[in-house]
Amino acid sequence: MIEIRNISKSYNRGTVKAVDNLDLTVNTGEIFGFLGPNGAGKTTTIKLIVGLLRPDSGTIVINGIDNQKDPLACKSMTTYVPDNPDVYERLTGLEYLNFIGDVYGVARDLRVERVSRWTEAFEMAGDLGNPIKGYSHGMRQKIILMAALLPAPRVIVLDEPLVGLDPRAAHLLKEAMREHCDAGGTLFFSTHIMEVAEKLCDRIGIIHRGRLVACGDMAGLKARAGGDQSLEGIFLELTEK
C-alpha cells in the first residue's frame, strides 16, 4: 500500500511547482496507472515515492512506513524501474543481477529460480554473460525489470516500463504485473499508452500541472466524464488547458 499525503515538490527555488499538494492512496493488490502529459509531474511523483527526491512538504507511507523517517525499511520492500535504462554498462547482465541479489539479500536458491524464470521469459539467455554496454535499449530495459523482480518486493514502482520493449516482452511484463498484484503486491506505474492503462489497471490517476485531476477505476472515470468516453477522450478533456 502506498499512501501519498499532501505531497508538494518544486524546482528552481520554488518557481516551478512539479507536484502540487498531491493526495493519493494505492491499495495493496492493486495495479495503479499514473497518466499525464509530458512535464505533468509523473516522474517527480515516482521519484518522491522511491526516495530519489525529497518533498517540500507532505508524507509518503509505504506499507505503514514513512519513507522519510525509515527510508531503509521502505527500500527493502520496494523496487524501481526508471524511465531511462541507465545501468552499469561495464558489468555483465548476470553480474548486475548478482549485485542486486546481494544488496537485497536474496537467497541463492531463490536467485537461481527467479533469474532462470525471467531469463527464459525475456529471452535473455544469450546475453546475460555479456557486458550491458552492448545491450540495446530494450535489453537494458529487460535487465532492469529482471533486477526489479528478483527480490520479489511487496511494492514495485515503474516509470514508463513498456517503452522500448518488444510486443512479446511487453505482454510478459503485463502478465508479471498482474501476477505480482494477485499475490498481494502493490504496483504503481506511469504510462502514455492509454489502451494498456485501460485494460491493465485496477485504478487510474491523471495528473496535470502537478495536481491530481482525476482518480478512480475505469467505470468511475467514465461516469464522472458523463458518458461513454474512452480513456483517451477523458484524458484529452482533462488535460486540455
Place this chain on the structure above:
Amino acid sequence: MSRLGALLSVGFKSQFPLALLWREIRFNRKSRKRILAATLLVTAALTPTLYAYFLFIHQIYLILQPIEQASAMIVLAVISGQIVVFVFGLFYLISAFYFANDLELLIPLPVRPNQVLLSKFTVVLINEYMTVLPIVLPMLVGYGLLARPPADFWVLLVPVYILLPVIPLALSALLAVGLMRVVNLSRRKDALIIVGSLLIIVLQLVIQTRPRGGGGDADAFVRALVGKDGLLGVLGRKFPPSVWASRSLSQGFSGDGVLQFLLFAGVSTLLFAGLVVLSEKLFYQGAIGLSEVTAKRRRISRAEMECKISAGCHPVRAIFWREVKLMNRTPIFLLNGLLVVVIVPVFFMAGVSGPGAWSSFFSVFKTAGAANPVTMVWLLAAFFLACGCLNGTAASAFSREGRQFWISKVLPVPWRQQVAAKFFHSYLISLVGTMVAAASAAIVLGVRAPVLLGAVLLAASAAAALTVAGLRIDLARPLLDWTNPQKAIKQNFNVFLALAVDLGSIALCGFLASFLRSKGVSGARVTVMLFAGALLATWAGWRNLLAFADRKYPQIET
C-alpha cells in the same frame, strides 16, 4: 561564424562553463558562498606547498649559480612541463577525442573530421596550460627574480609558454590517432586501448632513461658541464625541444636565441600541421563504430548461469566489488586511477636512476639519508604518500557513478555502508601506489628495510586520512551529470581540490616536523607524533564522513 569557430565555441562552453559560473556567482548567494569557501580552501591548501616549492627553487639556484649553471633551471621547468603533457596528455586526448558522448552528435554534422579534432585539441591545449602552470611558472619566475636576466627573458616568456605544450601534445595526439585507428579494427577495444597506451608510456620511459653516447660516463658528464649552460644541454638531450625553448629564453634576442625560438616555433607549427593532415584521413576511421561491442557474444548455458549465480555476500563487499569492476573496466578511470599509482613511481624512479642531474641530486639524497635515517623516513613517506594519493580515485568516488547514482540511492543499504565500501576501494588503490613506490625505492635507492618499513607505515596511516578527505570533498558536491568519463575524474574540481589538500597536508607535516626538530625534539619522537597524528586525523575524519553521509545522501537528487 566559421564552422571551426562554432565547434570551438561549443567546446569551450561545455568544457569551461564560465557563463554558468558567473551566473551562479551573480544570482545564487549559496553558490557564491560555496565558491568563496572552495577558493579559500584551495589557497590555504596550496600556500604551504608553494612556499615549499619556492624554497626548493631557491636551493637549486644556490647550488647552480656558483658554477654558472643557473639557466639549467629553465630547462628543468620546461622539460618537466613538457614530459607531463607528453605522458598524461595521451590519456586525456584519447578520452577527449574518442570517448566524449558529443561525438555521436558531431559526426553527422557537415564539418570536416580535422575541424572536429582541432576543436577538441584546442580545448585540451587550454587545459594543459592550466595543468603545467604550477609546475613551470614558479620555476621560471623564480629564475627571473633570482638571476635577474635581461628584459628579453620576460618578453619571450609569454610566447614560449604558449608554445610549450604544443609539441608534446601534438606528438601525443598523433600517437593517439594512430593507436585508435588500430584499436578500432580490434574486437577487444577497451583492452587494446589500455595495452596500447601502456606500451607507448613504456616506450617513452625507455627513451627517457636509456643512456646516450657518453652520457652515462661520469667523465663525459663532467666534460659536458664545462662552460656556461653546459648542464642545460645535458638535461635537454632527452627532449631537444626543451633545449630550443630554454636557449631562446636564456639567450634572448641574441642571434642564437632567435634561431632557437624560430626552431621551436617552426617544429611546433609543423607538428600541428601534420596533425591537421593526418586527422583528416584517420580521425573518423578511429572514431566511427568505436562504441560498438564487437567482442564475440557468448551464450551461457543454464548450468553455467546457475554456477555463476553467487551465494550472496555482505552489501559492503558487493559494493566494493562493484567499485573495483566499474573502475577497472572503464579505460579512462583505470588509466587515471589505478595505473597512475603504478606508473608514476616507476617512471620517477627510472628517471632518477638514469644519467643526468636528477640522479646526482639523488646521490646526495642517499648520502644524506644514510647519515640521517629519520629524515630519510619522512622524505620517503612523503614520496610514497604522493604516489599513493595523488590520483583522483577517492575524490571522484561518488562522481564516477554519474547518471547511475539513482541505483545507489534506491538500494536498501545504509549510506554508511556504501561510503565504507568506497573507502576500502580508494584506500586499496592508495596502498597499491604506496607499495609500488616502496618497491621502486628499495630497488633504485637501495633503502634499508627498517627505514622502508617506517616510511611505509607512516605513509599508509596518512593515506587513510587523505582518502577520507578525498571522499568527504567529493560527497559534498558530486559531479553526476557528465557525458565524458574524463570529466568525472580528471576535469573534476573535486579532484583538484583534493590534490591541493593532499599536497598542502604533506607540506604542512614537513614544516611541522622541521619546526619540532629545530626545537630539539628527537627525530624518532617526531615520527611517532606524525604517525599518531595521522591515525587521529583518520579517526576524526572517518566519524565526520559517516555523519556527513547520513545528512548529504538524502539531499542528492537525481
